[in-house]
Amino acid sequence: MSLNILVFKNNAGNPSVTRAQVETDISDANERFAQSTIRLVANINMGGAGDPGIEQPAVFSNGFTDPEPLALLFPNEDAQAALEEMDNDNNTVDVLYVETVDILGVGARAVSYTHSFNGTGNQKYSNWIVMSSVNAGGGKPHTLPHELMHILLDNSHRTSPGPNDPPTALFRGGTTLNKSVGGTKRIGPYPDTAVQGAAGNNDTIMIRHRAETLPQ
Numbered sequence: 001m002s003l004n005i006l007v008f009k010n011n012a013g014n015p016s017v018t019r020a021q022v023e024t025d026i027s028d029a030n031e032r033f034a035q036s037t038i039r040l041v042a043n044i045n046m047g048g049a050g051d052p053g054i055e056q057p058a059v060f061s062n063g064f065t066d067p068e069p070l071a072l073l074f075p076n077e078d079a080q081a082a083l084e085e086m087d088n089d090n091n092t093v094d095v096l097y098v099e100t101v102d103i104l105g106v107g108a109r110a111v112s113y114t115h116s117f118n119g120t121g122n123q124k125y126s127n128w129i130v131m132s133s134v135n136a137g138g139g140k141p142h143t144l145p146h147e148l149m150h151i152l153l154d155n156s157h158r159t160s161p162g163p164n165d166p167p168t169a170l171f172r173g174g175t176t177l178n179k180s181v182g183g184t185k186r187i188g189p190y191p192d193t194a195v196q197g198a199a200g201n202n203d204t205i206m207i208r209h210r211a212e213t214l215p216q
């Protein structure tokens with residue numbers, strides 16, 4: 001599975017995250033996805049020689065502002081600026097690291113834009129992620145793989161009344177902040193699906209397939 005990682009400068013003019021922090025996130029994500037035999041291959045763009053960070057679009061200076069929770073129909077200035085920076089390969093997940101991510105006025109760890117919630121008619125607005133360096137970069141090991149689960153399952157969280165994900169699921173909303181044994185690490189099928197209903201039974205089959213060809 002290919003990632004195109006773009007690290008933007010923060011308001012202080014420094015890269016939002018270091019290359020080492022990005023590599024830690026990728027390594028942590030690979031630990032999780034190993035259970036589904038998926039391996040991430042990332043191109044990391046830190047803005048050129050010396051890793052200065054990519055120049056921050058002006059509209060990011062007050063944070064990357066989520067255009068509209070759930071469906072993406074009318075890209076705002078932030079989404080349009082993001083689009084300018086993404087590659088033209090429909091089979092890579094573009095991952096933008098910025099200083100902060102704002103969803104309805106609340107600072108978030110990250111936000112992902114799946115194919116099924118892209119109503120713009122422009123495929124380039126499918127399959128991308130924005131990571132907040134303040135809330136997630138380098139220190140929250142399940143954030144990036146959780147967001148990639150959104151992309152691969154092409155879905156939002158599975159909550160009641162339908163079958164839910166168990167508390168140890170990587171796809172569970174609000175992932176745990178460390179890699180403890182009881183943390184949010186698992187990818188379905190889950191051993192306790194009898195308790196949880198049918199959520200996740202086909203997850204590994206589905207994401208393994210989509211890691212080869214992203215939803216489009």
Ligand SMILES: [Zn+2]
Nearest residue numbers: 146157173174
């Ligand atoms: Zn989520």
